[in-house]
Amino acid sequence: MKTIIEPFRIKSVEPIRQTTEAERAAILKQAGYNVFLIEAADILIDLLTDSGTSAMSTGQWAAMMRGDESYAGSESYYRLEKTVRHLTGFRHVIPTHQGRAAERILFSILCKPGLIVPNNSHFDTTRANIESTGAQAVDLPCAESADTQAKAPFKGNIDLEALDALLTREGSARVPLVMITVTNNTGGGQPVSLANLKQAHEISRRHGVPLYLDACRFAENAWFIREREAGYADWSPKQIAQKMFSLADGCTFSAKKDALANIGGLLCANDSRLAEQETNLLILTEGFPTYGGLAGRDLEAIAVGLEEVLDEDYLRYRIASTAYLGRHIADHGVPILEPPGGHAIYIDAARMLRHIPKHQFPGAALACALYRHAGIRGVEIGSVMFGAEARHELLRLAIPRRVYTQSHIDYVVEAILEVNERRNEIRGLEIIEQPRFLRHFSCRFQPVA
Numbered sequence: 265m266k267t268i269i270e271p272f273r274i275k276s277v278e279p280i281r282q283t284t285e286a287e288r289a290a291i292l293k294q295a296g297y298n299v300f301l302i303e304a305a306d307i308l309i310d311l312l313t314d315s316g317t318s319a320m321s322t323g324q325w326a327a328m329m330r331g332d333e334s335y336a337g338s339e340s341y342y343r344l345e346k347t348v349r350h351l352t353g354f355r356h357v358i359p360t361h362q363g364r365a366a367e368r369i370l371f372s373i374l375c376k377p378g379l380i381v382p383n384n385s386h387f388d389t390t391r392a393n394i395e396s397t398g399a400q401a402v403d404l405p406c407a408e409s410a411d412t413q414a415k416a417p418f419k420g421n422i423d424l425e426a427l428d429a430l431l432t433r434e435g436s437a438r439v440p441l442v443m444i445t446v447t448n449n450t451g452g453g454q455p456v457s458l459a460n461l462k463q464a465h466e467i468s469r470r471h472g473v474p475l476y477l478d479a480c481r482f483a484e485n486a487w488f489i490r491e492r493e494a495g496y497a498d499w500s501p502k503q504i505a506q507k508m509f510s511l512a513d514g515c516t517f518s519a520k521k522d523a524l525a526n527i528g529g530l531l532c533a534n535d536s537r538l539a540e541q542e543t544n545l546l547i548l549t550e551g552f553p554t555y556g557g558l559a560g561r562d563l564e565a566i567a568v569g570l571e572e573v574l575d576e577d578y579l580r581y582r583i584a585s586t587a588y589l590g591r592h593i594a595d596h597g598v599p600i601l602e603p604p605g606g607h608a609i610y611i612d613a614a615r616m617l618r619h620i621p622k623h624q625f626p627g628a629a630l631a632c633a634l635y636r637h638a639g640i641r642g643v644e645i646g647s648v649m650f651g652a653e654a655r656h657e658l659l660r661l662a663i664p665r666r667v668y669t670q671s672h673i674d675y676v677v678e679a680i681l682e683v684n685e686r687r688n689e690i691r692g693l694e695i696i697e698q699p700r701f702l703r704h705f706s707c708r709f710q711p712v713a
């Protein structure tokens with residue numbers, strides 16, 4: 265059989281509400297044309313993020329009932345620790361309330377002014393947590409990633425020559441760790457190959473610098489390796505994931521992504537002295553080391569999610585359904601960042617809306633047009649978010665895990681193609697109110713006359 269189906273049936277449903285185009289026009293105006301300011305109840309299909317938006321399984325809900333809420337030594341913690349050790353091989357497993365808490369603890373121990381942390385591409389919270397220590401976050405994306413239209417298989421790779429040159433120039437005294445983000449979220453949800461990870465591991469080792477994974481989408485990355493890299497077609501996703509983790513000295517992880525949970529994170533390490541410093545900080549701001557700011561039931565949901573996410577049927581469906589959206593719009597003339605990523609499709613809004621200049625925010629204008637036309641919410645990743653540093657003007661459509669069916673996605677495809685046909689009617693935006701930091705969350709716009 266060729267048809268790839270959702271590998272689950274639905275036990276509990278959450279109604280979504282239709283609105284009229286006139287209602288949505290009024291809601292948009294009220295929200296200052298910023299989709300972050302629209303109430304979720306007024307959204308029909310929400311593709312704002314894949315973070316914390318997964319549907320949990322019967323297995324996860326059942327496990328939550330046995331959550332052990334003991335302050336110290338919770339059984340739920342030991343179940344999670346066992347799962348994570350088996351998957352990653354890391355000796356020390358520290359739970360945190362989400363990924364950025366793991367980042368803050370790690371970087372506040374290892375970083376200080378004058379130090380440099382290289383990464384294939386830092387996620388925004390990763391960069392912010394490094395920079396808040398006074399250290400510098402440097403992106404070293406591979407050359408293929410510059411062209412949104414190139415269909416290379418591993419556009420998430422780190423630039424190995426640039427990494428070696430940086431480590432040779434700065435040495436281990438100035439580079440406390442190397443990070444690699446799998447998949448590369450900022451770079452379009454693109455995967456990193458095992459060959460690239462192996463070489464990054466060798467280079468880091470040669471310079472005496474530990475290598476960490478930002479492992480948020482480790483399972484999606486493992487699936488891409490199996491599909492695209494020679495020699496792994498017969499490996500299970502878990503074996504590939506274990507291989508990926510074996511090349512690293514530790515990881516940060518957001519359980520809101522590939523642990524299919526609604527909250528949670530992990531900080532893992534092999535270095536016992538470092539882990540002791542980390543747990544000391546954890547107690548100060550997150551909680552006792554066997555709960556780390558989470559309820560026992562959250563630890564259970566994460567432990568079960570980490571097993572479920574490596575299921576082959578799940579991963580096949582997950583990656584195919586994202587590609588389905590991407591192919592169906594791209595093959596009908598909507599420019600996307602190619603090839604489709606694991607968790608999201610990124611529309612190249614600057615290419616689609618050539619009549620809207622960068623300073624009138626084509627990505628945000630497209631977000632408004634798609635909401636007004638069909639009640640769908642995506643997020644601008646471009647000049648509103650990054651100002652003058654934006655490399656591209658994108659609209660990201662992130663797919664929550666196990667939440668929407670194929671007919672929902674067909675509706676999204678139809679809506680985007682209709683908006684594309686009338687793209688010349690879309691007007692740019694100007695900002696009329698903005699805060700000093702992270703303006704994309706709360707600024708207000710008006711359409712350009």
Ligand SMILES: *Cc1c(COP(=O)(O)O)cnc(C)c1O
Nearest residue numbers: 362363364387389449480518520
């Ligand atoms: C989401 C994410 C984080 C941060 O995790 P939170 O749980 O949102 O704090 C870090 N890195 C990457 C690549 C992410 O996608």
